[in-house]
Amino acid sequence: MKLFSSVHDVQDIKQLVASALALKASPYAHSDLGKNKTLGLVFMNPSLRTRLSTQKAALNLGMNVMVMNMDKEGWALETQDGVIMNGTTVEHIREAAAVMGEYCDILGLRSFPKLQNRDEDYNEEFFNKFVKFCGVPVVSLESATRHPLQSLADLVTITETWKPIPNPSQREGSSKSLNLAEGETPLPLGEAGRGLPKVVLAWAPHIKPLPQAVPNSFAEWMCKAQAEGMLDFTIAQPEGFELEESFTPGAKISHNLDEAIADADYVYVKNWSSYKEYGKLLDFPEGWMMNNKKLSLTNNAKVMHCLPVRRDLELASEILDGPNSLVIHEAGNRLWAAQAVLKAMLEEL
Ligand code: CP
Numbered sequence: 288m289k290l291f292s293s294v295h296d297v298q299d300i301k302q303l304v305a306s307a308l309a310l311k312a313s314p315y316a317h318s319d320l321g322k323n324k325t326l327g328l329v330f331m332n333p334s335l336r337t338r339l340s341t342q343k344a345a346l347n348l349g350m351n352v353m354v355m356n357m358d359k360e361g362w363a364l365e366t367q368d369g370v371i372m373n374g375t376t377v378e379h380i381r382e383a384a385a386v387m388g389e390y391c392d393i394l395g396l397r398s399f400p401k402l403q404n405r406d407e408d409y410n411e412e413f414f415n416k417f418v419k420f421c422g423v424p425v426v427s428l429e430s431a432t433r434h435p436l437q438s439l440a441d442l443v444t445i446t447e448t449w450k451p452i453p454n455p456s457q458r459e460g461s462s463k464s465l466n467l468a469e470g471e472t473p474l475p476l477g478e479a480g481r482g483l484p485k486v487v488l489a490w491a492p493h494i495k496p497l498p499q500a501v502p503n504s505f506a507e508w509m510c511k512a513q514a515e516g517m518l519d520f521t522i523a524q525p526e527g528f529e530l531e532e533s534f535t536p537g538a539k540i541s542h543n544l545d546e547a548i549a550d551a552d553y554v555y556v557k558n559w560s561s562y563k564e565y566g567k568l569l570d571f572p573e574g575w576m577m578n579n580k581k582l583s584l585t586n587n588a589k590v591m592h593c594l595p596v597r598r599d600l601e602l603a604s605e606i607l608d609g610p611n612s613l614v615i616h617e618a619g620n621r622l623w624a625a626q627a628v629l630k631a632m633l634e635e636l
Contacts, residue, residue: 288631290418292411292427293435294508300442301515307443307620307627314347314626320633321350327391328354328428331413332399336594336621337428337436341395344625348633353391366413380413381420388421393632400431400498402566408432409531424632426625434500437593438508440624444617445484445518445553448589452481483518484552485586489544490524491601492575496560496568501593503534505555510537523547524559525571531562544575551585553613556592556602578603582611589613 290296297303310316326345328338338354345352355361364383365376372379387394396417400408408431418425427435488505502522509520514537521539522530529540541547548554556577561569576599577590590606591613598604606612 288628288635289424291435291628291632292414292418292425292430293433293504294438294511296435300508300511301517303439303627303631304443304446306630307439307623308447310347310626310630311620311623317630318347318349320630321345321348323351324349324392324633324636325351325353325390326393326395326629327387328352328395329387329417330354330356330397330428331358332397332429334397334428336618337397340618340621341426341428341436341625341629344622344629347622347626348629350393350629350633355387366416380416384417384420385422388423391423392636393424393426393629394421395426395428396430397428398430400500402496402498402560405562405565424636426628426632429500431498432500433504433507434593435504435508436621436624436628437501438504439628440617440620441505441555441591441593442508442512442517443620443624444591444613445486447620448613448616449484449518449552451483481552483516485519485521485550486553486555487548487551487588488520488522488538488555488557489548489577490528490575491556491558491577492571493558493597493601494568496566497558499530499559499562502557502559503530505557506530506534506538510535513537521547521551525575527561527563527569528559528571529562530559544581545584548577548581548585548588551588554582554585554588554590556590556596558601576601576603577606579605579609582606587611591617594618 328341342352362378363376365372365379398413411431414430486509488502506522512518513520521541523541523544526542554577561567590611592602594614596602
């Protein structure tokens, strides 16, 4: 693998998930693979999980790691060509990226969208220029429109925790085969027959306009997983918050949270701002925060969030502190997702 910027860079997502889980079982099985190789992690924006998990993943593979908080420690970068640099920018991305490529065998880059110009963000101008000029393989640590390491970790988490419920044809015609108590009704069966998990991406409230990178990327990976028969995928958001269509092929779309999460096995909570009214903080209706009352509508769903999360604004504390929360498990799996991607890159250096 030479580039990890989206699900489209992955030949076989099932194999990559299996690789992450194998590394989780045996973290140091490839500890010589990265010997004398250097990973450079370049951050234009803050991070906790991505920075630490990717750094640890590289160390587990025997790599050297350098981290540059470019937003705080680097020169102000110019990205446009043909400008006379007589303003605030000091170094052009052409030289900066190329120089980093001289020092590193693989580079990671985090570059959030500015949420001012939709075309500029959705063309991934900064990320693509960095890839073009650095000359070495690049891992996205979250770009303007996608967060693929997060999405891979999310798919790993769902794959690892899902326990299929037998579908009707696999039962023996009586409630006994489901271990139901006398008088207890069988669990409702979704379209997927519960052989597959029902996964719902659920929009949540926020006080700021946030990027669409995490939900775009999650949707893209879940749509791919759905196409490969791994799960059943629904997106719920208020009207006006629809994601750009190319990220959601095959997803069921709902504007009613309660209907969408009925019988869900996984609810992935996340805020995002409007794609249509780009960069604006729109009004939104009441009743979109996941809490225990909403959880009762689900199939005892596991609740996920990429973190950081604003408690009791995006997601109720009673869920975060309760048995259905997967958020820490999910954050832990960021390590194995990053290690699987770096391993695939090292194998092709
Ligand atoms: N989920 C995630 O990417 O966390 P950080 O922003 O802390 O890296």
